[in-house]
Amino acid sequence: LGILAAQVVNWLIAKPVLAGESMLETWNAQEGWRWMFWAGAIPAVIFLLLLFLIPESPRWLYTKGKHEQAKRVFLRMGGEEYAAENIRSIAEAAELSQAKSRKRNLFQGKLLRLLLLGSFIAVFQQWCGINVIFNYAQEIFTAAGYTVSGMLFNIIITGVINVIFTFIGMYLVDRIGRRALMLFGSAGLFVIYIALGACYYFNCSGIFVLLLVLAGIAVYAMTLAPVTWVIIAEIFPTAVRAQAMAIATSLLWIACFVLTYTFPLLNQNLGAAGTFWLYGGVCFIGCLFLWSRLKETKGKSLEEIEQELEG
Structure with a gap:
C-alpha cells in the first residue's frame, strides 16, 4: 500500500511533458522531485509514531x-x-x-546449512530481478515505446497489481504452503522473463510488454515477495534466530544494491532482451535449488519447525 500511495502521489505531483520537450527543462526536473521527497516524509513520521504501539517479540x-x-x-x-x-x-x-x-555455533553443522538456505532464499528474492521493474520502470517502459505520461500511469498500474496480489499471497501462504508458492513464483518468473526478453528481441512493444510486466509483478507479489520473509523468520532455531535473520536480511539488501547497480551495465551490454533472459536463468536455477532443499513449514509452530529441521 505504501509503494502504491507513493506512486499515486508522484503521478499527481508530476506535470504533463509535452512532445519534444526536454525532461531537464520541465517543472518535474526543476521542482517536482523536491515535492516527491517532502511527500515521503509524512508517512515516515507516522510510521515512527506507530512503532511505539508495537509489542516486543x-x-x-x-x-x-x-x-x-x-x-x-x-x-x-x-x-x-x-x-x-x-x-x-x-x-x-x-x-x-x-x-x-553449547556444543556448536551458527557457523557449524546443521545450523550452517540452515543459514546458507535462508541466505540463498533472501538473495534469490532480489536476484530474481523483479525489483528492476520497480527501480527502472522509466527505462523499461520507455524502451517499450511509452511516452512520459503513459509511463507514469503504467507505474501506478504496477502498484495496484502489486497490492492486490500481495493480499492474495497472504491468503494463500497458509493454504497452499510456503514451498509451493516459492516454486510457483520462481518457475512463473522464469517463463515470464523468457517471454519478456523475446518481446524486446523481436521489437514487440506497447501492450505486450505491459501485460508481461504486470504478470511478473503479480507472480512475485503473491510468492517470493511475502513468503521469503515468512520462511527466514521460521527456519532458524530460537537460540540463533536473531543473529541468523540479521545475516540473511543484510545479505538481502546487499543483493538489492547489487541488482540495482548492475542493471544499467547489463542493459547496456546485453540489451533488454539479454538482461531479462539472464534473470530468467537465475529464476530457473533458484527453482531447482528450492525444489531440492526447501521443506514445507505450513501449519507448524516455530518450535515444531525447529525440532524437524534440527532433528
Whole structure:
C-alpha cells in the first residue's frame, strides 16, 4: 500500500511533458522531485509514531528471561490458553536450543546449512530481478515505446497489481504452503522473463510488454515477495534466530544494491532482451535449488519447525 500511495502521489505531483520537450527543462526536473521527497516524509513520521504501539517479540522476551512480559504479550494475542501453550512450547524449544548451542555455533553443522538456505532464499528474492521493474520502470517502459505520461500511469498500474496480489499471497501462504508458492513464483518468473526478453528481441512493444510486466509483478507479489520473509523468520532455531535473520536480511539488501547497480551495465551490454533472459536463468536455477532443499513449514509452530529441521 505504501509503494502504491507513493506512486499515486508522484503521478499527481508530476506535470504533463509535452512532445519534444526536454525532461531537464520541465517543472518535474526543476521542482517536482523536491515535492516527491517532502511527500515521503509524512508517512515516515507516522510510521515512527506507530512503532511505539508495537509489542516486543514474546519469544525474544522469553529468551532474555522476561517470562512474565512474554506471557502478557501472548495474553493480548489469544487469551490464557493460547499464552500457556505458547510459553510451554517456547520453554521446551529454548531448553533444547541452549543444550545444542553449547556444543556448536551458527557457523557449524546443521545450523550452517540452515543459514546458507535462508541466505540463498533472501538473495534469490532480489536476484530474481523483479525489483528492476520497480527501480527502472522509466527505462523499461520507455524502451517499450511509452511516452512520459503513459509511463507514469503504467507505474501506478504496477502498484495496484502489486497490492492486490500481495493480499492474495497472504491468503494463500497458509493454504497452499510456503514451498509451493516459492516454486510457483520462481518457475512463473522464469517463463515470464523468457517471454519478456523475446518481446524486446523481436521489437514487440506497447501492450505486450505491459501485460508481461504486470504478470511478473503479480507472480512475485503473491510468492517470493511475502513468503521469503515468512520462511527466514521460521527456519532458524530460537537460540540463533536473531543473529541468523540479521545475516540473511543484510545479505538481502546487499543483493538489492547489487541488482540495482548492475542493471544499467547489463542493459547496456546485453540489451533488454539479454538482461531479462539472464534473470530468467537465475529464476530457473533458484527453482531447482528450492525444489531440492526447501521443506514445507505450513501449519507448524516455530518450535515444531525447529525440532524437524534440527532433528
